[in-house]
Amino acid sequence: MASQGSIPGTIMLDGPMATKGYPLNKMCYSFNNASARDEFRTDEEAYYEKFKLTEEQKQAMRQRDVIGMLEAGGSIYYLAKFAGILGLNVQDVGGLQTGMTTDEFKAFLVKQGEV
Amino acid sequence: MASQGSIPGTIMLDGPMATKGYPLNKMCYSFNNASARDEFRTDEEAYYEKFKLTEEQKQAMRQRDVIGMLEAGGSIYYLAKFAGILGLNVQDVGGLQTGMTTDEFKAFLVKQGEV
Amino acid sequence: MANLLGGIATSHIPAIGVAMDKGLEETPYWKDFFDAYPPVRDWLYTQEPDIAIIFYNDHGLEFFHDRKPTFAIGASELYENADEGWGIAEIPPVTGETELSWHIVNHLIEHDFDITVCQEMKVDHGLTVPLTLMWPGHKYGHIKVIPVAINCERHPMPKPSRCYAFGKAIGDAVRSFSGDQKVVVMGTGGLSHQLDGQRAGYINKPFDLYCMDKIVNEPELLTQFTNYELVEKAGAQGVELNMWLAMRGALENEGSLKELHRSYHLPISNTGAGLQLLATNNAR
C-alpha cells in the first residue's frame, strides 16, 4: 500500500505492519475473554510479557498512547477491545487521537453533516 | 459431487457428508492432543457424549467399523488419529476396510506395481 | 429455483445495538435513525423470506491475524454470538442452514473463488446488529442465515470489483438452487468513517450520497475504485462499502431493481449511516 503514497493521519494496517503489530494485536484479541481482561487489570506488565510485546508496544500501552499503538502495528479493531477495558468509547478514542476533548470530537462529527 | 455418479468403494467427503460427520470428525480432531487421547481411553462413552456423536456414529466407533464411520460422515484424515489410538497403521486400516488381513492388503499393494 | 427477493444495505455499528438494549430509540440522538427502519421491516414482514445471506466483516471475534480469510462462508445449523470485549450484550444464537450453504460453496469453488468454509463460527456485531435492526426483540429465530465474512480489517483486502463478482457468483448460485426458498441478501457496514489515526472522525457525506445513488443502477462506477481510493474518500473503515457491493453483485442478474427505501444519517457514532432497500421483480 505504501507505494501508493500515504493518506495524512492514516496508518495503513498492511502486511508488514501486521507482522510488526502481531504481539500487540494478539494480546488485545485475548481481551474478548473476560478472564483475560481481569488478568490484564491485575498485572499489566506481566500481561505484556506473556504476549512478548516489543518495548515500543509496551511504552505505547503504558502511556495509553493510541497513535503510538497504531505506529507499533496495532489494529484499531483489536485496540478497541483494550479501549473497552478503559471504559472508552469510539468518540473518546477519536478525541485522544486528534487532541480534542470527547465533546469537541462529537461536535466535529456533527459538523461534517453540515455539507 | 453426487451428480457426477459414484466411484465404487469410494465415499466422497463432500459438504453434506461433512455436515453429517461434524461431531465425529471434531472428536477425532481433538486426538491431536495426548490428553484428549487419554480422556477417550478412560471413558469412551463419555467422550462420545462430550462431542454429541449421533447414534450411528457411536455404533460405528464401538464396533471399530471404519466403513461405518465413513458412511456416518467421517473423514479419513481425522479417523486416522483414532486409528493411532488403536495402534493401527494405514495398512491395517486398509485391511479392515477391504476384508483382508494386513499381510494380504500389503501383498495387494505390491501387486499393483506389477503393471 | 430459489428466488432472490432483494437486497438491504445497512449500518452495523455496535452503538446501535447498545442503543436498542437501553431502549434509546426515541431519544433525540437516535430517533431519526431508527425511524428509517420500519418501512424495511414491513417489507420483510410482507415478503416472508426464508433465508438471509448476510455479507459482513468480522471485527476480531471469530477471526484473528493468525488465520485471516479473505472470504469466509458459514455452513452450520447455528451461529453463536459472544463477548466482543467492550460490553455489547450477547444475543441469542442465529439459525443457520447447510443445504444452500454447501450449494453456494460448490458453485463458488467451481467458479474459482477460494473461500474458507466455516462449519462452526461465531458471528459478531457486523451480523448481529443488522439482524436485531430488522427483527427487533431478537425475533429473528425463524429466518435462516448464511453468514459471509469479507476481510475489511487488514490490507490487502479483496478489491471492490472482486467483492462485486463474489456477490454476483453467490446470486447465480442461489438462482441455480433446486429449492423454492425466498432469499434476501444484506450488505452491512459503512458508510464513510475512520476510527484510527489523527484523521479519526473523518466522514465524507457527498461521497456517501454518491455511493447510495450509484449503487442502484450504476454499481460499476463504484467497483472501479481501489481499496486505497476508498480509504482516501471514505476513511479507513469506509472500505466496508465492499459489503454493500457484494450485496449489490448478488442482484446483478435479476434484471431491473426497484429502490424502495433510501435514508442517511450523520453522525451515528463516528459514521455516516446509510439504509437502502432494493427489490427484485420476484418481490410481491
Next chain:
Amino acid sequence: MANLLGGIATSHIPAIGVAMDKGLEETPYWKDFFDAYPPVRDWLYTQEPDIAIIFYNDHGLEFFHDRKPTFAIGASELYENADEGWGIAEIPPVTGETELSWHIVNHLIEHDFDITVCQEMKVDHGLTVPLTLMWPGHKYGHIKVIPVAINCERHPMPKPSRCYAFGKAIGDAVRSFSGDQKVVVMGTGGLSHQLDGQRAGYINKPFDLYCMDKIVNEPELLTQFTNYELVEKAGAQGVELNMWLAMRGALENEGSLKELHRSYHLPISNTGAGLQLLATNNAR
C-alpha cells in the same frame, strides 16, 4: 528480482518420516526409495536456495472443518510442528520469512485469489516430511520456508486448473519481488493412493507415470482434469496431484525447463511415490 531456480515434487507420507526416525533407510523396503533422493539433495546443496515455497496439504493439524481454507499461505517468522496424534516424532521449528510472503499475498489479492493469510500456523507432515527428506538430520534451519496449504481433504476442492493458476500467480509474484533471493518451489504429496473405503489400497501406476511425463512440458493435459476425475483415476487422495500442479504453475513463465531427476516407487506405504526435479535457466 528474486529468482526461481526450479521445482521439486515429492511424496510426503508420514511413513517416510517414521522410517528416517528409526534409521530404516537401508532396509530392503526403503532402500530404493531413499536412494532416489541424493541427486536432488546435491542439487539443492549446489544451488544454495534462500527460500522454499512449499505447496502441501494440511491433514488435520492446523485446520479443521470449523474453518477450512481453500488456499492458505503463511506469513510468519517461524512455524511449529506438533503432535498429529498417531506417533510421528515432532521436528524442530521451521524458519519462516515475512517480506516475500506479504509481497506474494499482495500480488495474489491484486489478481483475485482469495487466500487465507496465516501469521501463525502449525505445519504438518505434508510440509515437514519433504523438508526432512531434502535436508536430513533436521538441517533445514537455514532455509526460509513459505508454507502454502491447498485443501485436498474435503470436497469441493480447488480445481486442478485453479491450483495451476494459483501457482503461476505465485511464480509471477516471486519474479516481481525486489530482492535477489534464490527460490525453489516444492509440491508435495501423491501420487495415486486411496486410504478410505472398500477401494482402499487402489494405486494407478500407469496414470502416475503419465502425470510425471506430462507435467514437464504439457501440464495443460493434467489441469483439464476435474477433481472427480482425479479421484477416479488416482484414488481419493490422488487429488494431492494438485500440489504438484501448483508447483509446476509457479515455473510456467520461466521458459524451458530441464528435468534433472525423475523416479517412482510402488508401494511406499499405500502410495505410488514420485520424485521429480525441474530446473529453470536460473539454476547453475
